[in-house]
Amino acid sequence: MSIKRVCINLGLVLCLAGLIAWCVLTGKAYDIVLENTPTTVAGAEQPALEAVHVIIDKQEPVLMLEGDRIISTAIGVKHKIRIDVLDEDDKVLESRSHTYTIHDLGTPPTLNIPAVFAASKAEK
Amino acid sequence: MNAIKNFIEEAGWPRILIAAFLVLLFVAAPFVNVRLDASLSDTLVRFGMNGVMVLAMVPMIQSGCGLNFGLPLGIIAGLLGAVTSVELGVQGFAGVCTAMGIALPIAIIFGWGYGLLLNKVKGDEMMIATYVGFSSVAIMCIMWLVLPYSSPNMVWGYAGQGLRTTISVEEFWQNAIGGIGSFNIGEFFYFPTGMFVFFFLCCGLMALFMRTRTGTAMTTVGSNPEYARASGVNIDHMRTLSVIISTVLGALGIIIYQQSFGFIQLYMGPFYMAFPAVAAILIGGASVKKASIVNVIVGTILFQGILTMTPSVINSMIQTDMSEVIRIIVSNGMILYALTRVTKVK
Amino acid sequence: MNKSDGISQFFIRNAVPLVFLVVSAVAIPISQFSPSYLIQELLIRLSRNAFLVLSLLIPIMAGMGLNFGMVLGAMAGQIGLIFVCDWNIVGVQGLLLAAIISTPLAILFGFLCGIVLNKAQGREMVTSYILGFFMNGVYQLVVLYGFGSLVPIVSAKLLLSRGYGIRNVTNLDGMRRSLDELIPLNIAGIEIPVATFLLIGIFCLFVLWFRKTKLGQDMRATGQDMVVARSAGIRVMRTRIISIVISTVLACYGQIVFLQNVGTMNTYNSHEQAGVFAIAALLVGGATVSRASILNVFTGIILFHLVFIVSPMAGKYLLGDAQIGEYFRVFISYGIIALALVLHAWRRMNDKERARAQFRGAEGGAA
Numbered sequence: 001m002s003i004k005r006v007c008i009n010l011g012l013v014l015c016l017a018g019l020i021a022w023c024v025l026t027g028k029a030y031d032i033v034l035e036n037t038p039t040t041v042a043g044a045e046q047p048a049l050e051a052v053h054v055i056i057d058k059q060e061p062v063l064m065l066e067g068d069r070i071i072s073t074a075i076g077v078k079h080k081i082r083i084d085v086l087d088e089d090d091k092v093l094e095s096r097s098h099t100y101t102i103h104d105l106g107t108p109p110t111l112n113i114p115a116v117f118a119a120s121k122a123e124k
Numbered sequence: 125m126n127a128i129k130n131f132i133e134e135a136g137w138p139r140i141l142i143a144a145f146l147v148l149l150f151v152a153a154p155f156v157n158v159r160l161d162a163s164l165s166d167t168l169v170r171f172g173m174n175g176v177m178v179l180a181m182v183p184m185i186q187s188g189c190g191l192n193f194g195l196p197l198g199i200i201a202g203l204l205g206a207v208t209s210v211e212l213g214v215q216g217f218a219g220v221c222t223a224m225g226i227a228l229p230i231a232i233i234f235g236w237g238y239g240l241l242l243n244k245v246k247g248d249e250m251m252i253a254t255y256v257g258f259s260s261v262a263i264m265c266i267m268w269l270v271l272p273y274s275s276p277n278m279v280w281g282y283a284g285q286g287l288r289t290t291i292s293v294e295e296f297w298q299n300a301i302g303g304i305g306s307f308n309i310g311e312f313f314y315f316p317t318g319m320f321v322f323f324f325l326c327c328g329l330m331a332l333f334m335r336t337r338t339g340t341a342m343t344t345v346g347s348n349p350e351y352a353r354a355s356g357v358n359i360d361h362m363r364t365l366s367v368i369i370s371t372v373l374g375a376l377g378i379i380i381y382q383q384s385f386g387f388i389q390l391y392m393g394p395f396y397m398a399f400p401a402v403a404a405i406l407i408g409g410a411s412v413k414k415a416s417i418v419n420v421i422v423g424t425i426l427f428q429g430i431l432t433m434t435p436s437v438i439n440s441m442i443q444t445d446m447s448e449v450i451r452i453i454v455s456n457g458m459i460l461y462a463l464t465r466v467t468k469v470k
Numbered sequence: 471m472n473k474s475d476g477i478s479q480f481f482i483r484n485a486v487p488l489v490f491l492v493v494s495a496v497a498i499p500i501s502q503f504s505p506s507y508l509i510q511e512l513l514i515r516l517s518r519n520a521f522l523v524l525s526l527l528i529p530i531m532a533g534m535g536l537n538f539g540m541v542l543g544a545m546a547g548q549i550g551l552i553f554v555c556d557w558n559i560v561g562v563q564g565l566l567l568a569a570i571i572s573t574p575l576a577i578l579f580g581f582l583c584g585i586v587l588n589k590a591q592g593r594e595m596v597t598s599y600i601l602g603f604f605m606n607g608v609y610q611l612v613v614l615y616g617f618g619s620l621v622p623i624v625s626a627k628l629l630l631s632r633g634y635g636i637r638n639v640t641n642l643d644g645m646r647r648s649l650d651e652l653i654p655l656n657i658a659g660i661e662i663p664v665a666t667f668l669l670i671g672i673f674c675l676f677v678l679w680f681r682k683t684k685l686g687q688d689m690r691a692t693g694q695d696m697v698v699a700r701s702a703g704i705r706v707m708r709t710r711i712i713s714i715v716i717s718t719v720l721a722c723y724g725q726i727v728f729l730q731n732v733g734t735m736n737t738y739n740s741h742e743q744a745g746v747f748a749i750a751a752l753l754v755g756g757a758t759v760s761r762a763s764i765l766n767v768f769t770g771i772i773l774f775h776l777v778f779i780v781s782p783m784a785g786k787y788l789l790g791d792a793q794i795g796e797y798f799r800v801f802i803s804y805g806i807i808a809l810a811l812v813l814h815a816w817r818r819m820n821d822k823e824r825a826r827a828q829f830r831g832a833e834g835g836a837a
Contacts, residue, residue, distance in 0.1 A: 020570060027563025029644055075560055193596075245815030250596040252815065255808035262801035266794050286791075399603075444632075449614065452607030460604050463597045464589040 026076045030102050033110040034062070035069045046114035053084040053092070054113065064113060074109075077102050083117055096120040135409065138461050142407055142426055142454065149433035156440040162312035163433055170428040172302065172319030173384045174400065176326055177377030178424045180370045181405040185415040186334070187366035188346030189242055191406075191459070194253035195398035196261045197238055198374020201231035203264075206379055206388050207287065210296050211275045217304075219297035220383055227375040235371030239364030254398075261395050268390050291388040298386045319384060326373065327417050333369075342366055346413065377401075403427060403455030406462045430454060482817070486810055487756040490773040494780065500787050501780035508779065510660050515775040516768070517650060517666040518731045521724035522748040523767045524670070525717050527677055530762045531686070532713035533693025536749050539583040539598035539714065543721025544741035545609045546576035550722070551645075551729060552617070552636055552737070556625045560644030562652055565730055568645075572722050579605070580718030584711030591696075595759070595811075602745060610738060636737050646733035666727060673720070674764050689713050693760070724748075750774060750803040753810035760814070777802060 038048050053061040056074050061084070064070065082097045098120040102109055132140060153160050177195065184192045205227025214222045238256065242249050269286040273279060278291045299306075304318030333339045344352040345362040352359055378397075382388050405415055408423020435447035481488065498508070522540070529537040550572030554564045583601060590597035617623050618634030628636055650663035680686045688709050691699040700706050725744055729735050752762060755770020778799055785795025 016570065020567065023563040023567040023570070024557070024559060027559040027561050027567065029558045029560045241812065244819065245812055246819065247592070248595075248811060248815040250593065251599065252808060252811045254596065254599065255804055255811060259801055259805035259808045262797060262804050265797035265800065269791065269794055269797070270789075286793075444615070446611075446615065449607055449610045453604065453611065456600055456604035456607060459600045460586070460597065463593060463600060464586055 029073050029075045030109055032072050032074050033108055034072050036064045036113045037067060039112045039115050041115050041118050046118050048114055049085060051086045052113060053086060055082040081116060083113060138458060139407060139409060146426055146429045149437045153437050156437060158436045158440055159312055161310060163436060165313045166432045167429045169316055170432055171424050172316050172323055173381045174428055175323040175424050176373055176380050177401045178404045178420050179326055179330060180373035180377055181401060182330060182415045182420060183366040183369040185410060186346050187342045187363050189363055189366060190250045190412055191402045192253060192370050193250055193398045194238060194257040195374045195401055196257035196394045197234050198231055198371035199378040199394040199397055200260055200264050201234050202227045202375035202378035204230050206382055207273060210278060211273050215296050217300045220300045223379050224376060227379060228372060231372040231375035232368055235368035238371060239367030242367060243360045243363055257398055265391050287390055289391050292386060293382060293388060294386055297383055300383050302384045322380060331417050399455055403458045406458045412462055484756055486754055487769060487773060490754050490777060494776045497780045497784040501783035503780060506660060511779050512772060512775060513662060516771055517663045518728050519751060519771050520670045521727045522721060522744055523752050523771060524673055525720035525724050526748060526752050527762050528713050529717045531693055532689040532710055534587060534710060535595040535759045537598055537717045538595060538745055539601050540717060540721035541602040541741045541745040542579040542583055542605050543576050543718035544725035544744040546572040546579055547722040547725035548735060548741060549575060551726060551735060552640060555640055556623050556628055561648045564645045565649055565726055568726050569723055573719060576719040576722035577715055580715035581711060583718060584714035587714060588707050588710055638737055640735040640737050642729060642733055642735055645730050647731060649730050746803055750806050753806055758814050
């Protein structure tokens with residue numbers, strides 16, 4: 001086998017490996033635990049939010065009331081989460097977004113909504 | 125040493141492996157609390173049940189039509205006979221005889237048509253036989269719904285028409301043949317004498333037939349068609365005859381099977397019934413072109429023995445029922461082996 | 471050949487599609503389905519099955535008849551899907567990964583199938599058919615007993631309650647219709663799975679291109695006459711194996727495309743059905759055991775599935791029992807294969823007779 005062929009084969013193998021990596025990275029679905037419970041972030045107490053819409057990536061909004069814990073799915077590694085705080089008439093009072101990677105969330109992947117809310121406040 | 129080599133050559137590895145496996149199962153049985161006499165009795169009963177259907181393979185193989193994957197056609201004739209006999213309400217030995225009597229002419233007509241068809245497609249018999257069997261089962265599915273049977277023992281209760289998927293023959297002729305002269309040794313060993321008598325009667329008749337002029341002519345058609353033609357044998361005629369005999373045996377075989385099993389299985393029941401019979405005769409040492417009565421007997425014992433022993437022994441050994449998978453692998457593996465070996469010799 | 475002979479030849483050659491045309495022409499009005507419903511159903515079934523049916527073309531070209539061994543490819547595809555399901559990879563990525571995982575498996579299966587079929591020349595079809603059954607046993611052994619015990623499976627959802635073995639039904643919710651809906655298009659309320667059809671189109675081009683390559687030419691030569699091909703320096707056995715390998719790999723992809731549309735997988739049945747229906751569809755399209763074109767594939771799928779869709783309802787209105795229609799479907803799928811095989815064998819015998827008669831006639835003329 002000539003050097004050229006080795007190179008071509010190597011290239012093909014790399015392409016395939018890249019493809020597999022792409023599939024796994026962008027296609028793997030994770031179950032994420034969303035919890036709207038009081039928590040402490042950097043020593044500060046964060047109360048649970050009364051009513052929020054949680055939107056992960058471009059999925060349907062999920063309504064969460066105070067004290068809710070639900071399991072949601074997210075596809076891929078990097079995610080953008082948007083939290084819409086609702087008033088009594090289900091109108092959006094305040095909307096905040098936050099990006100994170102799945103590995104930040106620990107096992108099992110857990111997202112604490114008040115904490116995310118607080119963190120994104122700090123970013124602003 | 126040479127003798128052993130010859131024996132292995134003669135019998136073929138798969139056959140020896142299967143026999144060894146069966147012996148192993150029988151040896152292992154007492155250690156896992158499986159009663160040897162009960163299993164032996166089961167094997168014998170199943171041998172009696174299936175023997176005739178395996179015997180049905182012989183004439184077609186001998187006449188060069190290959191393995192009769194179209195056995196369901198004969199089975200359907202048998203089913204028609206059985207169902208009609210139940211409809212008439214004939215009981216006991218007379219019931220079985222009625223079933224056979226009705227099945228016989230139907231099987232002859234079916235076999236005749238099927239034989240004519242196979243004469244048109246020489247060389248492709250096996251594949252076509254398979255699909256003729258399948259499609260006849262499918263069309264009979266419609267027939268079972270439509271045919272005007274009305275015995276309340278057989279039709280669906282709520283609709284009042286259309287036959288049920290399984291029909292019990294317990295009140296009519298269960299064990300009507302198997303029960304003749306049957307006896308028990310101890311609590312577990314049961315010997316269905318009647319079934320054995322019937323099976324060996326069929327075998328004997330077949331062996332006699334093969335020695336007659338027609339029988340030898342049939343064998344010649346299969347083994348050396350050019351010679352057969354030269355000596356003035358009508359090849360197509362012989363082939364059709366072999367198919368008719370095979371179909372008739374299929375019909376009788378299923379009635380024997382049912383009278384022991386206690387149920388008539390309609391609809392998709394006969395769909396895959398050709399395969400165990402084909403596998404059994406191949407395990408017994410037959411090839412696609414040559415089969416004898418000894419092949420039938422040996423093959424049925426080995427195959428049915430494995431089918432009886434694997435569920436009980438393997439199940440008690442590893443607590444899972446792998447018998448279905450083993451059955452599929454052994455039977456189809458055997459057919460595959462036979463199909464690939466022929467051309468190598470040729 | 472005179473004119474009436476030509477017409478009868480045309481009818482004999484196209485007997486199967488013509489019968490189906492008549493049956494569907496009768497059954498469609500009886501079934502009372504709306505045209506838009508029928509078109510939608512047909513599009514779905516076309517996108518679902520075209521790939522599987524196309525995979526049969528290449529072995530026919532190589533003279534190996536209908537590749538009943540395509541179920542081996544389907545098994546490989548299903549194993550890929552099981553893994554992807556287990557790793558919870560969804561969407562098109564999941565399908566792609568399933569295809570990548572199952573490709574080597576399909577190549578291996580195809581290679582084995584090719585070797586076995588080379589040992590059974592002249593009876594390839596029945597052998598590949600039995601091989602399908604045999605491998606079904608092996609597949610069950612592996613998937614029902616090996617998965618979860620020897621092969622690591624993470625997700626408990628896939629496994630039987632006893633802790634190993636895959637459940638009878640595997641849910642493909644994550645991948646359901648992901649390819650079909652990759653490029654959404656909706657015309658007058660009828661959804662068209664554009665991406666799937668694109669893939670099928672690419673594959674048709676591949677088949678057309680492949681026929682013109684050196685390998686494709688070799689295959690056709692092998693299909694016509696093995697002895698001549700061998701004397702022309704073609705490595706016949708190798709060519710035959712390659713044709714089966716290609717067919718198996720394509721059947722594997724076909725099964726993945728099929729299952730993503732269906733959305734659930736009968737772990738132990740889906741592959742068996744794939745073979746029967748694909749072959750029946752191809753034969754309905756007018757293909758024979760020795761000759762098949764892309765046109766046969768599409769007409770076949772349309773005609774076969776038209777009858778398939780309407781027969782239960784037609785049965786219900788005509789005979790008052792939908793069950794009869796169901797059994798009628800089963801009957802036509804097996805009956806059509808039987809009929810096509812018989813016609814093929816019959817024609818071959820007739821050709822032989824005719825050739826012999828011609829030969830004799832020529833001899834008589836010379837004398």
